[in-house]
Amino acid sequence: MSFTVIGSAALASLLVSVAALDNGVARLPVLGYNTWNAYQCNINQDLLVTTANLMKALGLLDVGYNYVNVDDCYAEKSRDADGFIVPDKIRFPDIKNMTDQIHALGFDSGWETCAGYPGSFQNELRDATTFQDWGFDYLKYDNCFIPADNVIRQGMLGKYQRMADALATLSQTSGKPPFVFSLCEWGQEQVWLWGKELGHSWRVTGDIAPKWSSLASIINFNSFITQATDFSGHNDMDMLQLGNGGLTFEEAKSHFTAWALMKSPLLIGTNLSAITHDILGILKNTEILAINQDSVVGKSISPFRWGKNPDWTSNSSFPAQYWSGPSQNGTVIMLLNTLSGPSTMSFNLTESPWIRAGRVYSVRDLWAHTDNGTAVGTFTVKNVPPHGVVALLLKDFGDA
Incomplete structure (x- = not known):
């Protein structure tokens, strides 16, 4: 499962050179599944386990899709008396058992909240520790409901730095591998200029929609910032919208090809129980995936x-x-x-x-x-x- 941050973007053609975060994880773009586009808040732990089993049965795990990410709506609306996030008692009654089952299948898991559930600002280390205790490996960190800069006197980089520091501290104190850290800031603060100092990927535009105009807009925007992508740092063009209606078969191929060859993370956002043979064939094109997962050359086209x-x-x-x-x-x-x-x-x-x-x-x-x-x-x-x-x-x- 994974955590997510989401946002809209402004265009920049000049990039500064910054060192990529290289802490032993996510050197290559992440491949996996994200619940939001197919289900939004209509999720529970049985759905997540069923999805993981489907990914394995459909051969998606075999070709590299090894993350199962729950995007939002997993918690109670309020923290407990000690300040900890509490899993939804009805939908996620035993969240550690869920992640154990997903791990046993060979997957990693991640977490994401913009739907009004408790966020992590000023609770970064506490929440990171909770997520690790629940069995998660990937954090997509959204930019929703953050206090204004003139209140907290901290810019956008500083807000994400807080969680980046918490994740680094947690890895050092727990002895466990670092979280994969996905910044979802929607590109509003030119995150591609500084994102690789803190995380492994960063959203560069607003949310994707299953229509050609949305794909074309995202491809256009990303065409000017491809230099920002290399090993351990990737422009995130948002989730794959294959099979959700609105795209022709040829448009679906273009969508997958552009995302893969520009080395974006590839997170499926489709109801796998209704996936067609043609769409599954697109997702399992191993020759295209080999470019996305090239272990020698990390650059985008x-x-x-x-x-x-x-x-x-x-x-x-x-x-x-x-x-x-x-x-x-x-x-x-x-x-x-x-x-x-x-x-x-x-x-x-x-x-x-x-x-x-x-x-x-x-x-x-x-x-x-x-x-x-x-x-x-x-x-x-x-x-x-x-x-x-x-x-x-x-x-x-x-x-x-």
Whole structure:
């Protein structure tokens, strides 16, 4: 299970270099499940255990989805007389037994509250200790109902620093591994500039919705801050909305591909009991997941040409279309058709900074799972579906 922080974002194209938090956990983006998008507050411990069992039965655990996160609404509305958070007596009567069952299946677990339940401001170490005692490993920390800066005389970084310090202290005193710490601040305070000093991921925009306009807006925003992502620190583009209605199959593929190749955490937000074979196939594309989980190269893909718009144009409806990045096995290419009709997409290989001039490259299609010969000079894909995606892996094949 995990904790969550959520927010809205402002655009910045200049980034400062800060050291990533490297405390032995979450070097790679987290893969898992989050309850909020499918269930919101309609949750209980039986649902969480059932979801974990479904993840294992569907093969999601086998391909790396190893977190089960409860987002909110898990506690009583008031703390106890000693100031401790109390699990909801009806919905979570034995929360430690629940996390034990989930761990026994091979998962980790996390916690998240914006729904009006007790938050952790000024109770950071007490609550972190409680969460660890309950068996949790992942904290998504939201920015709801925090007193104003002119009251507490502390900026946004300072508010998150309090919990980061508490988690570090808890790990030192308990001897247990540190929590995975996910900052959910919605990007309002340019969290990508400082988030990696405190946590392992940070939300960069407001909440996602299951429609193309929401995906396009998030992709556009993230295209300007991809430099912030590397090992142990990831731009969090919010939960995967596959299978929740509102997206075509091609849009669902684009959603998953963009999130995975930009090294966002991949947290499923779908009712797994109703998941279709097609959506499950998207989530289990091991060739795409291998890029997200690359243990040698932690960088996100970035745009090398915008396409419809001049380069470096911010357009929430029509984000960049031509992307590339390095991986341990070659250069990753993503072609994103942001138009409402089929499109032929073509580019010169050396437009990507990761491609060398005068070389031949083998071409692997990461969705068709086919080897498509070699390319030199230019590459063209015809009839990319509306809002569809092409994902390729190019490997150096020799001198042209």
